[in-house]
Amino acid sequence: MSTINVMVNGLPGNLARLVAGHLSKDGRFKLVPYSLTGPEIQETGCSVSNISVQLIQADQRDSQIEQIKQSQGAFLSVDFTHPSAVNSNAEFYCRFGLPFVMGTTGGDCQKLEATVVSSSIAAVIAPNMAKQIVGFQAMMEYAADNFPGLFRGYTLNVKESHQRGKADTSGTAKAMVGYFNKLGVAFSTEDIVKVREPEDQKAQWGIPDEYLSGHGWHTYTLVSEDQTVRFEFTHNVNGREVYARGTVDALLYLFEKVQTGTRGKMFTMIDVLKNI
Amino acid sequence: MSTINVMVNGLPGNLARLVAGHLSKDGRFKLVPYSLTGPEIQETGCSVSNISVQLIQADQRDSQIEQIKQSQGAFLSVDFTHPSAVNSNAEFYCRFGLPFVMGTTGGDCQKLEATVVSSSIAAVIAPNMAKQIVGFQAMMEYAADNFPGLFRGYTLNVKESHQRGKADTSGTAKAMVGYFNKLGVAFSTEDIVKVREPEDQKAQWGIPDEYLSGHGWHTYTLVSEDQTVRFEFTHNVNGREVYARGTVDALLYLFEKVQTGTRGKMFTMIDVLKNI
Numbered sequence: 001m002s003t004i005n006v007m008v009n010g011l012p013g014n015l016a017r018l019v020a021g022h023l024s025k026d027g028r029f030k031l032v033p034y035s036l037t038g039p040e041i042q043e044t045g046c047s048v049s050n051i052s053v054q055l056i057q058a059d060q061r062d063s064q065i066e067q068i069k070q071s072q073g074a075f076l077s078v079d080f081t082h083p084s085a086v087n088s089n090a091e092f093y094c095r096f097g098l099p100f101v102m103g104t105t106g107g108d109c110q111k112l113e114a115t116v117v118s119s120s121i122a123a124v125i126a127p128n129m130a131k132q133i134v135g136f137q138a139m140m141e142y143a144a145d146n147f148p149g150l151f152r153g154y155t156l157n158v159k160e161s162h163q164r165g166k167a168d169t170s171g172t173a174k175a176m177v178g179y180f181n182k183l184g185v186a187f188s189t190e191d192i193v194k195v196r197e198p199e200d201q202k203a204q205w206g207i208p209d210e211y212l213s214g215h216g217w218h219t220y221t222l223v224s225e226d227q228t229v230r231f232e233f234t235h236n237v238n239g240r241e242v243y244a245r246g247t248v249d250a251l252l253y254l255f256e257k258v259q260t261g262t263r264g265k266m267f268t269m270i271d272v273l274k275n276i
Numbered sequence: 277m278s279t280i281n282v283m284v285n286g287l288p289g290n291l292a293r294l295v296a297g298h299l300s301k302d303g304r305f306k307l308v309p310y311s312l313t314g315p316e317i318q319e320t321g322c323s324v325s326n327i328s329v330q331l332i333q334a335d336q337r338d339s340q341i342e343q344i345k346q347s348q349g350a351f352l353s354v355d356f357t358h359p360s361a362v363n364s365n366a367e368f369y370c371r372f373g374l375p376f377v378m379g380t381t382g383g384d385c386q387k388l389e390a391t392v393v394s395s396s397i398a399a400v401i402a403p404n405m406a407k408q409i410v411g412f413q414a415m416m417e418y419a420a421d422n423f424p425g426l427f428r429g430y431t432l433n434v435k436e437s438h439q440r441g442k443a444d445t446s447g448t449a450k451a452m453v454g455y456f457n458k459l460g461v462a463f464s465t466e467d468i469v470k471v472r473e474p475e476d477q478k479a480q481w482g483i484p485d486e487y488l489s490g491h492g493w494h495t496y497t498l499v500s501e502d503q504t505v506r507f508e509f510t511h512n513v514n515g516r517e518v519y520a521r522g523t524v525d526a527l528l529y530l531f532e533k534v535q536t537g538t539r540g541k542m543f544t545m546i547d548v549l550k551n552i
Contacts, residue, residue, distance in 0.1 A: 132505060138422070143412075146550055147549040224518065226517055227514075230510070230512040231510065231512075234507065236507075237504065239504050241504045242504060
């Protein structure tokens with residue numbers, strides 16, 4: 001198998017930096033020393049494991065990309081940019097024939113799919129790159145579709161803790177509530193207990209100090225009407241390592257699709273999980 | 277909808293008594309005042325919510341059943357008998373045209389299915405009547421089939437607590453380990469932590485006193501190789517109420533199948549869950 005060239009965009013952002021670090025240490029990959037970056041970034045370069053990466057502003061990308069393609073050969077792109085840039089970035093990748101992996105919760109999804117499907121490239125686009133959480137959501141969706149009303153009469157409690165900076169309720173928690181609703185449980189997303197206070201996170205949840213600034217802990221508890229049955233599902237993520245690993249798996253998946261000639265197709269993390 | 281006549285066999289056993297109690301208080305059902313019982317039972321009758329039920333030994337059943345059918349009209353049977361009696365009981369029900377719900381973990385399963393399929397009746401047969409646990413197992417099976425290797429590199433811990441009298445490791449826990457193995461986790465059923473000591477159950481697990489003599493608590497914990505991700509799945513059942521409720525649902529399901537003319541068909545709790 002040949003080395004997979006990857007351009008990680010969104011540097012010097014945290015998650016982009018983590019993914020670029022993984023790729024630079026993984027013999028299957030070679031990091032392309034260029035990265036598209038946001039208008040708020042002042043730096044013109046950054047360093048990833050001794051690789052000096054040149055940062056490119058949006059207004060420069062069209063003029064520079066052909067030259068990068070010529071100097072680097074074919075490559076995959078990874079995109080962790082601001083939700084507001086999702087659609088324009090996807091159009092950019094499609095216009096220049098660059099297959100990409102995009103982790104995003106924003107943008108116009110239907111337009112995104114239309115852009116990819118009408119293009120000459122393939123892409124993996126997912127709101128959550130953590131494979132195991134995506135897998136657990138798929139299990140819940142399967143139950144909701146196949147066993148409607150399974151937990152009728154049960155009482156649900158949902159609590160989630162994230163770093164203080166996350167203002168909104170977790171999208172994963174909201175999606176899970178949707179599945180529980182189909183399973184017969186009366187519960188509103190407004191009743192999700194949202195914890196953002198570091199002192200509570202330490203004292204009541206036992207979240208380690210070093211992860212107070214970046215974590216996602218979720219617990220779903222179901223209790224039967226007569227109190228004799230209790231189900232509890234927990235998924236606790238510290239840091240962003242699991243998202244970086246999922247991104248690497250998505251790149252390996254996309255590379256194989258590109259190698260076998262797949263064009264104009266949008267994949268999700270569920271496809272990556274199924275490895276089909 | 278007409279009243280559903282049900283003969284609950286295995287009285288005066290605990291689970292049979294619980295199911296009979298439910299049926300006697302539920303306007304949709306009418307309890308048939310006869311019950312097939314085991315050779316170890318000395319009594320010739322027992323009382324369920326003021327209904328006097330006559331107990332019938334196996335050597336008397338063939339001679340009495342036709343008379344019961346004539347006096348009671350069509351009825352469904354519920355069977356919670358010893359694993360050693362599973363196959364002969366199923367043959368009895370089939371021979372006399374009695375649709376039945378059977379909760380069992382013993383007997384020759386293939387022979388059981390052959391008996392039902394070649395008969396003129398329909399039956400629901402399941403190793404576990406607790407609908408929600410069966411549903412959770414089905415979710416795990418779905419993941420194991422569709423996302424093999426999803427938890428590769430994760431460490432698994434399984435612990436289960438049951439009443440002291442249960443000598444063997446929980447069959448549900450063993451089945452779950454099989455799914456986790458398919459999901460990429462190296463774990464042997466021998467490594468399941470089995471708790472049977474009431475003092476530990478009280479002190480370490482917090483199991484209520486009144487359920488030390490009858491409970492099934494299970495916890496499965498997965499931790500990623502780098503320790504940053506933790507999943508935990510728990511299902512705790514106190515007493516036998518959930519099994520009785522599942523049996524009632526199985527009876528409602530079977531009744532509809534019988535009403536619509538289904539013959540020679542064996543259903544599982546998954547069919548009941550799907551309500552297809």
